[in-house]
Amino acid sequence: MTSSEDIGPDGTQPIRPVLEVRGVTKVFRAGGSFGKAHLVTAVKDVSFDIMPGEAFGLIGESGSGKSTLGRLLLRLEQPTDGQIMFEGTDIAQLPQVQLRKLRAGMQMVFQDPFNALNPSMTVRRALAEPLRIQRKLSGKALQTEIDRLISLVGLSPSTQDRLPKEFSGGQRQRICLARALALEPRLIVLDEPTSALDVSVQAQIINLLVDLKQELNLTYIFISHDLSVIGQVCDRIAVMKRGELVEVTSRDQFIAEPATDYARSLRDAVPEIGRPLPSSLAEEAA
């Protein structure tokens, strides 16, 4: 990128992408520790940009590599190849010590809120650990911040001495969200954050996510196989198939006319009252 491109026509800085993903690839070795391993390409040469304030939907069938991609973006998995520029720094090969400092800016919310909380840690401790280590808070300031985070996600501050097992799925997901927000991130990767929840609870969490995005000026990468959920939250939608990104479009474009057959079949698989099922599904139902 040359310097002339960095300066906008009116002399101000143009908006830089929060995340620039270039040719990211992940190859897993599968097989026993002594036996012959075979290679599985979970994510293949994926590239895209995400602008600040965007809600970027990542859809695809299970096994399409979308969760792996989500983890790669935050370096929770080591990419085999490619670049991941977070706010201008390539984190794909960054040493752990330097990476740790950047981690506060990007957080993740996981699919299964039962597995995502340490069973032996109270809510307070789950929130306090990252605050202590990353933001160096302690004593009264720490407690004030924990209280603020808990009420931010709509839980009562009196719940913080409880263990995860005492909460419902929706409440746990709120705790996970509070933990992700604790480090004041700009980017949050949401990996199917509602798919383990009851439908009524799903709507509450979606509303909370939309509100928090507005309030805190967040950028979302929203991974889901549920198009109705994606449609409520996301501005842009990327479609993954067998580890590759097959299409990136705006939401409106996606609903009106997806470019690929695969995306169209995903779109049409969402049941809607009053619309006949696509013929292939109708035949299966009959």
Place this chain on the structure above:
Amino acid sequence: MAVLTYALRRLAWTIPTLVGALVVIFFLTQAVPGNAALARVGLSVDPETIAAVKASMGLDQPVIVQFWMYVQNILQGDLGHSWKTGNAVTFDLAQRIPATIELALITLVITIPFAVTLGVIAATWAGSWIDKAIQTYALLGMGIPLFWLAMMSIFVFYFLLGWAPPPSGRIGILDIAPPYVTGLYTIDSLLAGNLQLFGSVVWRLMLPVICLTLVSAAPLVVMIYNVMGVQLRSDHIRAATAAGIPRGQVVGRFALKNIMIPVLTMTAHLTRLLLGGAILVETVFAWPGIARYAVESMQVADLAPLQAVVLIITAFTLAVNLIVDIAYFWIDPRVKVAAA
């Protein structure tokens, strides 16, 4: 308070178990082939003498009467007489129990941290050469018979290299046992201020303890590797990593606590396994413990010591289970909350 209630209830449950164990022990030893009276006086004695010996031992009574006498004696703290040693079984046991405890306790204290360390290292660096080395050890440790390992270690480290003492018990022939305080020679020799004896005792413990540890730790390493692997692949560990918490803390403070319950369960299992291992190790190393006592008694149909040793091992196992169940309350906050 909840812990106390639970402990008492749990304790009450051990009583029927002990009674059941008494029945099994008594009737099983009755079923052991061989004639105790014959074994005692020899084959060349006339039938009248044998009958007299039988009567003196109570063996002419119906089995059920013998059982009742047996239970009554136990309740009075009388575990019978060993005709082989000529002593009361309780006297013999008092001499031998510390030898076994010393062996098992030291092994236990070494095995747990040893296995946890290896299991956690292998899981943390899964797929690396160190993981493979630890897996290889675990595989060998589970496959190699303890008695073979014990004999090979004597062959190599005593016979060939001369690094280890001869397998002749707890102290050397010229050593004098320390004054009896705990019965554990390591502690008693220190209490007596006899450092030279302490060194000799530790030197003699070395090979049996290493053999027992290597074999006992192997299945534990595999178990810890597995539960730690599950922990490290769970999303709450990913969340901790994403929060920028250093890897060492993620493993040491976040994951390790969650594997303590399975480790505790395995520890209880291990203490029971150690008693089985002790039989082999005591035999190979001529270690004067209760396991060797039981084996020697069995070989000459001396039933009272055999029954006593099995009873003690049963009681010990029940006690370990009791302690472990109660310890769950202390380790796992989830159990505590549920009881409150």
